[in-house]
Amino acid sequence: xxxxxxxxxxxxxxxxxxxxxxxxxxxxxxxxxxxxxxxxxxxxxxxxxxxxxxxxxxxxxxxxxxxxxxxxxxxxxxxxxxxxxxxxxxxxxxxxxxxxxxxxxxxxxxxxxxxxxxxxxxxxxxxxxxxxxxxxxxxxxxxxxxxxxxxxxxxxxxxxxxxxxxxxxxxxxxxxxxxxxxxxxxxxxxxxxxxxxxxxxxxxxxxxxxxxxxxxxxxxxxxxxxxxxxxxxxxxxxxxxxxxxxxxxxxxxxxxxxxxxxxxxxxxxxxxxxxxxxxxxxxxxxxxxxxxxxxxxxxxxxxxxxxxxxxxxxxxxxxxxxxxxxxxxxxxx
Numbered sequence: 001x002x003x004x005x006x007x008x009x010x011x012x013x014x015x016x017x018x019x020x021x022x023x024x025x026x027x028x029x030x031x032x033x034x035x036x037x038x039x040x041x042x043x044x045x046x047x048x049x050x051x052x053x054x055x056x057x058x059x060x061x062x063x064x065x066x067x068x069x070x071x072x073x074x075x076x077x078x079x080x081x082x083x084x085x086x087x088x089x090x091x092x093x094x095x096x097x098x099x100x101x102x103x104x105x106x107x108x109x110x111x112x113x114x115x116x117x118x119x120x121x122x123x124x125x126x127x128x129x130x131x132x133x134x135x136x137x138x139x140x141x142x143x144x145x146x147x148x149x150x151x152x153x154x155x156x157x158x159x160x161x162x163x164x165x166x167x168x169x170x171x172x173x174x175x176x177x178x179x180x181x182x183x184x185x186x187x188x189x190x191x192x193x194x195x196x197x198x199x200x201x202x203x204x205x206x207x208x209x210x211x212x213x214x215x216x217x218x219x220x221x222x223x224x225x226x227x228x229x230x231x232x233x234x235x236x237x238x239x240x241x242x243x244x245x246x247x248x249x250x251x252x253x254x255x256x257x258x259x260x261x262x263x264x265x266x267x268x269x270x271x272x273x274x275x276x277x278x279x280x281x282x283x284x285x286x287x288x289x290x291x292x293x294x295x296x297x298x299x300x301x302x303x304x305x306x307x308x309x310x311x312x313x314x315x316x317x318x319x320x321x322x323x324x325x326x327x328x329x330x331x332x333x
Contacts, residue, residue, distance in 0.1 A: 015168040016110040032108050036118035037203050042163040043156030046202040053223035054216040061210045067230040083140045090138040091125050094176040101128040102136050111167045118207050121167040135173035146179045153187045161189045166196045
């Protein structure tokens with residue numbers, strides 16, 4: 001696949017068009033993305049994406065992601081679906097508010113440096129004719145996601161945009177985010193050469209994991225937990241001896257100590273909670289000088305007594321079976 005130069009205000013380092021995405025099927029687009037680190041991968045590649053770990057991203061880039069859960073682009077309850085639907089709306093309102101004209105690029109872009117062919121980028125919109133900004137990144141955040149924007153652009157989005165500026169050689173980008181479906185905020189991100197240098201350094205380390213087919217270390221996140229379960233779904237019945245490996249032995253001892261500490265704190269939490277509940281009695285709320293607690297009865301509800309149902313009609317279990325694949329259990333003794 002041959003990349004062609006993309007026109008740029010910086011003639012010294014024009015971005016490259018790796019492939020046109022105008023009529024590219026989604027499956028082919030995803031395959032192209034596996035050839036490098038895209039801008040939306042940047043946060044995960046350096047371990048700063050709250051939703052995706054390095055390990056999960058590594059599985060995607062090495063083709064081991066077939067058993068990982070995939071977001072359905074047509075699922076109307078998915079944030080990704082509404083992000084795609086609302087992107088043109090966000091771009092239109094950005095132009096309305098700023099008077100800046102924007103247009104689609106419809107291409108996967110590639111860093112022009114011969115030593116950085118793995119740096120790729122997809123850009124939502126190019127800003128036309130403005131001296132102070134050249135890229136528009138469109139975002140949407142629901143009620144839960146909006147909390148990440150309380151102090152400005154989240155770090156993983158900043159890294160995404162800085163990656164775009166690194167690939168394209170542009171000087172600034174605007175991030176337009178629609179919060180809760182009704183509040184549009186616009187944030188400016190200026191090119192930062194020191195941040196770009198550090199980002200490239202960390203991304204290069206991640207890409208080395210991909211090139212050498214070496215899994216990066218798990219980071220304790222839910223994403224890494226899911227990736228490990230997908231990567232090693234079965235056990236082989238064998239026993240490995242880690243007694244001579246000081247690092248793993250230390251991790252084992254620390255894990256036992258942490259679990260003991262958690263158990264002790266959970267016991268103390270229960271004691272304190274019950275002390276306050278006993279003191280409240282039938283009261284709904286108790287106030288203190290620096291806060292309050294409440295102990296309120298929820299509304300009654302009606303559920304389905306599955307156990308009794310199967311006793312009365314046992315044939316239903318055979319008629320409507322629900323297979324549940326077994327999962328590996330991690331025990332410490």
